[in-house]
Amino acid sequence: MVTPVIQVQDLSKSFGDNSVLRSVSMDVATGETVVIIGASGSGKTTFLRCLNRLEEPSAGTVRLDGNPVVNSGSEKQIADQRSQFGFVFQRFNLFPHFSALDNVAIGPEKVRGMSKSDARALAAAELKRVHMSDHAMKRPVQLSGGQQQRVAIARALAMKPRVMLFDEPTSALDPELVQEVLDVMKELANGGMTMVVVTHEMNFAREVADRVIYMENGRIAEEGLPEILFREPKSPGAQRFLRHLTHE
Amino acid sequence: MTIDWGIIFKSMPLLGHGVVVTLQVSALASLLGLALGVALGLSSLSHSRPLRWIVAGYVDFIRGTPLLIQIFLVFFALPALGIRFDEFWAGVVALSLNSAAFVAEVVRGGVGSIERGQSEAATAIGMRHSQILVYILLPQAYRQMVPPLTNELISLVKNSSLLSVISVYELTRAGQAIISVHFVPFEIYTLLALYYYVLIKVLSWLSGRLERRLPTW
Numbered sequence: 150m151v152t153p154v155i156q157v158q159d160l161s162k163s164f165g166d167n168s169v170l171r172s173v174s175m176d177v178a179t180g181e182t183v184v185i186i187g188a189s190g191s192g193k194t195t196f197l198r199c200l201n202r203l204e205e206p207s208a209g210t211v212r213l214d215g216n217p218v219v220n221s222g223s224e225k226q227i228a229d230q231r232s233q234f235g236f237v238f239q240r241f242n243l244f245p246h247f248s249a250l251d252n253v254a255i256g257p258e259k260v261r262g263m264s265k266s267d268a269r270a271l272a273a274a275e276l277k278r279v280h281m282s283d284h285a286m287k288r289p290v291q292l293s294g295g296q297q298q299r300v301a302i303a304r305a306l307a308m309k310p311r312v313m314l315f316d317e318p319t320s321a322l323d324p325e326l327v328q329e330v331l332d333v334m335k336e337l338a339n340g341g342m343t344m345v346v347v348t349h350e351m352n353f354a355r356e357v358a359d360r361v362i363y364m365e366n367g368r369i370a371e372e373g374l375p376e377i378l379f380r381e382p383k384s385p386g387a388q389r390f391l392r393h394l395t396h397e
Numbered sequence: 398m399t400i401d402w403g404i405i406f407k408s409m410p411l412l413g414h415g416v417v418v419t420l421q422v423s424a425l426a427s428l429l430g431l432a433l434g435v436a437l438g439l440s441s442l443s444h445s446r447p448l449r450w451i452v453a454g455y456v457d458f459i460r461g462t463p464l465l466i467q468i469f470l471v472f473f474a475l476p477a478l479g480i481r482f483d484e485f486w487a488g489v490v491a492l493s494l495n496s497a498a499f500v501a502e503v504v505r506g507g508v509g510s511i512e513r514g515q516s517e518a519a520t521a522i523g524m525r526h527s528q529i530l531v532y533i534l535l536p537q538a539y540r541q542m543v544p545p546l547t548n549e550l551i552s553l554v555k556n557s558s559l560l561s562v563i564s565v566y567e568l569t570r571a572g573q574a575i576i577s578v579h580f581v582p583f584e585i586y587t588l589l590a591l592y593y594y595v596l597i598k599v600l601s602w603l604s605g606r607l608e609r610r611l612p613t614w
Contacts, residue, residue, distance in 0.1 A: 201521060203517055203520065203521060224444075224525050224526065225525065228520075228523040228524065228525050229523055231520065231521065231523050232521075232522055232523025234521070235521075236518075236521035238514060238517070238518060238521075240514055242514035242515060242517060242518035243518070244515065244518070244519075244533055244537075245537065246536045246537055246612075255522075255524075255532065256522035256523065256524070259524055259528050259532060260522060260523040260524055260528075301518075304518075304522065305521070305522065308522050308523060
């Protein structure tokens with residue numbers, strides 16, 4: 150049997166008395182695109198952030214290629230492990246004092262120890278992948294939101310991650326800029342990248358997802374193929390959630 | 398009372414020498430203070446608890462004691478421990494150590510004000526905490542650090558007059574030397590005030606220019 154890229158076992162997270170994640174378990178196979186949907190506050194983002202330890206889980210384990218993701222060992226080991234996950238933020242979080250190119254090159258240079266010129270060559274290739282070659286020398290403030298998010302995707306890709314995690318990557322974008330980002334993500338998925346995507350873009354989920362997970366109150370309430378889950382949601386929560394979305 | 402204009406004109410070039418020493422002391426102390434202060438400020442943001450405590454204790458000590466006592470400690474007390482400076486370098490060291498504590502606070506505040514998403518993004522690509530401080534957070538804090546650092550530099554230049562008590566021949570000491578010979582305190586102290594005022598004005602103007610030239614993100 151092939152080991153899944155990610156194996157999550159009983160992952161829980163509480164902030165004080167507030168239980169945000171309640172014993173979530175799931176696997177993600179190589180090349181699979183999993184889309185997570187659910188109302189805000191359902192724990193989707195916290196789940197994603199617990200995978201790469203931006204948030205320290207209260208309980209449970211995450212394995213990457215069978216190896217437990219831990220928060221012990223040297224700072225370098227932890228950082229190396231974290232860099233196996235590409236993470237794309239809702240608000241891009243590009244480094245404003247760097248050009249697009251250097252935003253992408255800084256990781257390979259400082260984390261992977263590549264020479265500046267090698268790192269920049271790699272960064273140029275990654276920018277090309279997200280169709281941002283023409284804007285390589287621009288600062289983030291000179292770019293539209295959609296362009297910034299594509300640079301942010303390239304920044305994550307440059308670390309050659311095993312899996313890409315997207316946290317509502319189009320939620321902070323003007324409507325006309327959403328599609329260019331979704332197109333890039335679709336190309337990645339079609340190229341065989343393993344992806345976990347938290348999003349409200351149901352068309353994207355329908356077209357690209359191999360599996361859709363509906364989260365509610367910190368639990369996986371329902372999961373399945375997109376065409377099935379969207380057409381005939383079984384749980385009352387998912388029915389309500391999907392009805393709200395289509396009535397928007 | 399009559400103003401002795403003759404002594405004023407005679408004193409102006411003599412005080413010029415004092416201005417040069419004041420500028421030398423201030424330049425050296427501010428550069429050393431800046432370097433040490435940035436190092437202390439970054440240490441106070443590190444993950445090492447002992448390091449943070451040491452910096453906090455240092456800042457607390459400097460803030461809690463008069464600069465004059467710090468100058469005496471460096472000039473009179475350190476020699477007892479075998480560390481000996483001449484007047485000039487004792488003055489530079491005392492002002493640097495004092496300034497570093499305030500610079501450290503400015504760095505800590507400036508870096509701490511950069512939004513959390515920046516360090517999260519850097520963490521996510523696997524950068525270590527020290528790398529994030531140096532390559533991501535500190536450069537973004539430069540601009541907002543300029544006004545408080547200017548205040549600190551202004552304090553430093555004014556405080557350098559205290560070095561007259563350990564006979565550093567800076568502006569104030571140069572003025573006092575003239576007064577002790579000619580007994581013209583009104584003329585000379587007024588002139589000293591004017592000299593310092595002009596020095597400070599020039600520094601503020603330069604700082605304003607620097608601030609405008611630094612980019613906003």
